[in-house]
Amino acid sequence: MSNDDLRVSADRVLARLVGDATGTARLREDQWRAVEALVADRRRALVVQRTGWGKSAVYFVATALLRERGAGPTVIVSPLLALMRNQVDAAARAGIHARTINSANTEEWDTIQGEVAAGEVDVLLVSPERLNNPDFRDQVLPKLAASTGLLVVDEAHCISDWGHDFRPDYRRLRTMLADLPPGVPVLATTATANARVTADVAEQLGTGGREAGGATDGSRALVLRGPLDRESLSLSVLRLPDAAHRLGWLADQLDALPGSGIIYTLTVAAAEEVTAYLRRCGHTVASYTGRTENADRQQAEEDLLANRVKALVATSALGMGFDKPDLGFVVHLGSPSSPIAYYQQVGRAGRGVEHAEVLLLPGREDEAIWQYFASLAFPTEEQVRRTLEVLTAAGGPMSLPAIEPQVDLRRSRLEIMLKVLDVDGAVRRVRGGWAATGQAWGYDAERYARVAQQRAAEQQAMRDYATSTGCRMEFLRRQLDDEAAAPCGRCDNCAGPRFTAEVSDASLAAARGELGRPGVEVEPRRMWPTGLPAVGIDLRGRIPAGEQAAPGRALGRLSDIGWGNRLRPLLSAQAPDGPVPDDVADAVVTVLADWAKGPGGWASGAADAPARPVGVVTLPSLTRPRLIQSLGERIAAIGRMPLLGAVAYTAEAQDIRLPRSNSAQRLRALHGALTISESLSAALAEAAGPVLLIDDLTDSGWTLAVAARLLRKAGARGVYPLVLAVQG
Template identity: 75%
Template sequence: MNQPIPTPAPHSGGLATSPGAPADAAGTSAAGTVDRTAVRERAEAVLRELAGPSARLRDDQWLAIEALVVDRRRALVVQRTGWGKSAVYFISTALLRARGSGPTVIVSPLLALMRNQVESAARAGIHARTINSANPEEWETIQAEVSAGTVDILLVSPERLNNPDFRDHVLPKLAASTGLLVVDEAHCISDWGHDFRPDYRRLRTMLAELSPGVPVLATTATANARVTDDVAEQLGTAGADGRALVLRGPLDRESLTLAVLPLPDPAHRLAWLADHLDELPGSGIIYTLTVAAAEEVSEFLQSRGYSVASYSGRTEDAERRTAEADLLANRVKALVATSALGMGFDKPDLGFVVHLGSPGSPIAYYQQVGRAGRGVDRAEVLLLPGREDEAIWRYFASLGFPPEEQVRRTLEALTQADRPLSTAALETHVDIRRARLETMLKVLDVDGAVRRVRGGWLATGEPWVYDGPRYAKVARARADEQQAMREYATGQLCRMEFLRRQLDDDLAAPCGRCDVCSGARHSAVVSTEALEAARAALGRPGVSFEPRRLWPTGMDTLGVALKGKIPADEQAQTGRALGRLSDIGWGGRLRTILAENAPDAPVPTDVLDALVTVLADWARGPGGWASGEPDTARPVGVVAMASAARPQLVASLAGRIAEIGRLPMLGRVEYRHGERPTGARSNSAQRLKSLSGALVVPTGLAAALTELQGPVLLVDDLVDSGWTVTVAARLLRQAGAQVVLPLALAVQA
């Protein structure tokens, strides 16, 4: 994608025009004046091709189209889901292309949304193409089509805007030839929005490089007054009055019936779904807060005979396409999804949305429930909140913008480097986890302090100010949103009115439909059979986790002589744990035991019994020492990990495993000279640095390993980054252990 895109040829395909009219298909007369009535008539004709012969433009739809096509203004449209925002830019595209304008460029955040847009455009004879991470093999072909003028709409993901090749070679030419720029889900531009994405801020560059008079449309269904003002300001000035046009409508959705159903625990929530999912109208979406929960719930419902599929950021693109198609065609009762299936997914007859856990923002919640009831008279929306929701909110809150000292250290490292530094290389300079570091770099890029290039990142040398007060206000805004979700779940105000007030809808009023207005709609009763099945499913212990196979890059700069692939004879085997902290089954129990403020105590009996079951399943499974397969051997002993935070817990866990398994307790991997590694939540490079040289295999343990010559169980409480297990396994292998089998209570992911 590094060839320039010339100005495309005038549009020659797509929608038919009306021969013999006094003005052309776009409403321009021979004298060059614009007949607004003719433009509206043509807009209405395009709408009928999109939505059917009875479709008529809403007043605000026409105002937006008029502003874009006739007045060439910049406009922000804030309207509820299903109002018809996409019709505005499809119709505007058709009219502008009829005048010979270049293609419409739509910046769109999600693959599901892009696919919907391409299909919708085709129904009106509009040729749309998309450039995103899932179709790199098509980029050159699409670029050629744009150059030839045969593409009416080009959809790009916001991440493309900061890809070095795209940004430097494609974006400038695209900006010069664009006939209309559309920013879909525009709340992502604002760091006050519930789904702020730094890549969206790159639009500032494209806005500045647009040719004079190119109209811009920003759309969203989820923007309160603060976000609306922020986005409108970022759109810049346009039009005779020097301001962007803002069209904001009421956000009520008369088809939605909202309800909250508190249930005692995850097992009751799963049992409720098993008993009542068929009672919900049509097909729909069950949202979960984590990937692990989506997979757990999907597996359970499938075991109960439901046709459902999981959908998350971990789902392969081909599987996503299949799942989307199955939901659209009503071949599944539901997709069990994370927010990866969110903005813009268009299924007009979606009959229900159930949330298994509360999102951290009422605005995000409104957006997700807005997927339902767009083309039906009634859709059910149900929230099943859980006690574990708060822990998940805290985790996402921890990913906020780092403290100034860490940011300054990053800028200093980039300034002093004689070449671009990759994210992995930067981890050797700053103690910030990968996901948080990448987000921080994107913000700095937008602010002009750094620049992404081939090979990594460079400091620009431009002055930069750490806006601490603003970051603190954003953090407080997030906390306020979480409090609002608590109030939504427990309050007595009309559910729809509450959500509309959160979005600063001045016309918010009681809806008369929700469970607050008209009484409870759903029974909390679950059958004994479903509850027992749910408890069995959630109580089924055991997850596997892979050890590290590669050392982090650049460790030599930290004085650690480790690089490349970890030798096979120094690696641990695939390990086992009772569960993930993010699980809705054992996760809740494990979060309680392993919380930072939890007292250190011997392992609880129920947890020990479950881990023994994990160990037994491991032994009997493929490659297990009780499987009878060649080259497998029974462990010869148990080794404990040293623990600074929970020494009683780990010692009792290892001791009881040894006792129950009738294995010798061989000893413990110790801290050298009382050292304690730091940075349990650091990035890989910093965590490995803190561990390197801090752990040691005592002489007695080394002697036992040499004498017994066999696999050993390495027992720990929590596997977070995975580096503690990796370093300890390397030391044990070097001391004589033939195989190291990691066993833990929990894994973080």
């Protein structure tokens, strides 16, 4: 078939894909170049084009043409379920049968694999996490690699640790690329890659480097990098005095924003706060975060697609792949730490409409949140070496819970580190967990330092974006190394402000009431971490009911945009120790009163209500002893209860510094570190009832659990934790 005939066939598939009954739809020239490279030349192509350019049209059209020529199914590696669901629906419009394998449909895997083997599937969407699932990697992936007609790597910036959303699982694509038969085309796509990320992705895909616009010869990959302007987007920044003004502004202006859209927050807690407030103000919104159940996520997506909600209040869990062409606005309540991530998220809007509003409402809590996420960077060499030593000594597979007691890392960081080590060949994921390979491995400290410097530069760029007096779209495009960047004429700096900072008195009062409402439940620990006996601690299974803490309360979360903003400075490492401030103490009293009278509270009047606390006990602190002591005294005085005393550190643990890592490591540090004095034991026996346990901050909950266990064993009839803040 000539290329002219191929073009006719390609446009026919496009018409089906976009629902064009007239058959007049045509691929743009840049889209056609990519399709031609994949189908006619069987080349590898890297496409870096703005959101809405039509990358999915390229791989669906190419799939249909390759399948007509007898090629095997297209495999699309796709990062998020939202994208997968959109892609399956889009493929169906073009008569392409698409299926997906991901963590949400494990019960269908066998059926889907059978359909693939029978040639009934045209497109198989696979989450990157599946690439290193032992069964999938060893049993399914080799067969897929042997039969694949086209490999598509969507959101390919995830491959690069220079990218804003690096995912180690994506690096497993090297294995699949190496196993592809000669002549199988590969398409990598992204909308958010600067020149460095583009070069890194190209190198890792085995495509070789290339300047924008083409390749040196037919044996090299085609790199299509286009201008990144989004003509439909009008960018603005609005600085408001505090979180209450930002929430109040949203309540006043949400209905005036065009169509339906997305409100991004930086944390799960903020998303839940904003959703609750906007609903109380009468707005139809839904929350979408990493904690949202899969069924609820899918319902939220469907409600937004059908315009049944005005907005989704979302974290970056909705950052990639959600396809709603008529999305009318994106508002960020808090600034992302990367202009590249910001460009990607705002790119959800305005894909199929002439005008969409994009607004950034920065907050003073943003930088504290950036610092927290920066603390989750790749571990130190000492931590990595320790992990390799543990795996080597084991002589066989170890699960994450088995590794944790011996490695000072949170589970999420431990798992990411192991994935990187797997790609580097130092460990391998197998049935039963992870195993050392014995291969030599070097810690690339220089590279990790450069990545950290890059992250710091990105944060500064976001500060500059928020304060810039120049064109905002041009600023973002230059951050993505778009050589065609020029003033857009549409943003608030080019065309003048479109939003006023005014907030109605009613909305501001309601927002202050919402953010000022204190009280967060603190769920007690009920199970000991696994693996403790391996490090000499004979605790396992369920914590006996008679040794558990009861559900407790905190004034707020540090990630809240309400009380979090008040508590972060008070509890920061740099804050001086001192008596509890009056406003904080008064709020804790409100929490205590609401707790007592609420469902399950001791003053609720319920037949099964727990007993009223009869005394106050404080937890020791090496950094804030005056704060905790004064809080205990205030609560005791107001509640007309005795301050019975304090749990103490043992002599051997006077200088304890609890690791901010996994549960097993915290238990290991706490084991034997706390003690109950004879005087406190006597006071507990005399009080003969439950006690309030006072602390400043709870993170993992294990300090409260260990202290509660000691108090219960010493005679306390119950332990009710009451803390100022919950970490996270």
